[in-house]
């Protein structure tokens with residue numbers, strides 16, 4: 001049995017059984033991950049429109065900034081500017097050195113923003129009332145590459161698998177000790193092939209897994225750790241957001257070390273109240289102190305997931 005099969009599966013439901021209120025009540029407010037499957041003709045067409053080849057043909061000349069796939073922490077990754085069409089052709093042909101984490105893609109590729117405004121993604125219908133500050137990221141990953149184990153802070157995340165197949169491994173929020181947290185939101189562990197000699201406490205972590213194909217979206221609730229492996233060339237659209245009835249950072253982080261919980265909540269509250277620059281400065285200061293006090297832990301190699 002592979003490492004992935006030995007973990008419990010994340011619940012799966014049909015998206016059409018929910019409306020905004022019941023989805024918010026049943027999953028978002030519970031801080032509970034779930035895979036939503038969108039089975040309508042609209043969802044199938046929408047995903048086909050955003051396949052890697054369709055993207056390459058519509059936006060070939062857009063310049064994007066790709067990041068290296070080697071195992072380094074986010075702040076250490078080298079970014080390179082590439083023409084989107086040629087870069088996708090390389091990724092589809094098996095070049096695994098880079099992937100696109102299109103963080104600001106709506107601002108950087110205005111034609112994509114306009115297209116999405118005209119034809120919103122299927123999960124738009126389940127965004128909770130009062131959702132605000134959405135941040136969308138388009139991910140394009142070559143086959144057999146993976147992200148690092150991290151969390152997205154005080155944001156819920158709906159991550160739609162648009163094309164290809166990816167396995168998501170999630171770990172609940174308070175398990176900082178088991179994950180040997182490095183910095184504010186990263187872990188050096190490759191949870192698909194954990195090195196238990198270096199990181200023995202990972203044996204006490206409680207991962208859950210789901211493999212997604214096109215038309216399925218995963219709710220990654222706030223502060224849930226996640227690590228994602230692409231089995232095939234893959235496109236995802238992730239939208240992180242806040243909303244009116246959301247759980248507080250303080251309640252979600254119950255069980256995390258007190259100093260971490262308190263600092264995280266202060267930064268999250270400052271941001272929510274509009275003091276974004278102060279929150280970012282506080283975070284930078286905290287990270288600088290952390291980096292001086294805590295020696296860098298070399299991340300585990302991105303060993304490939306057993307298929």
Ligand SMILES: O=C(O)CCC(=O)C(=O)O
Pocket residue numbers: 139141146147152157159226228229236238
């Ligand atoms: O798909 C991936 O590789 C990473 C996705 C992710 O980290 C996110 O949506 O926050």
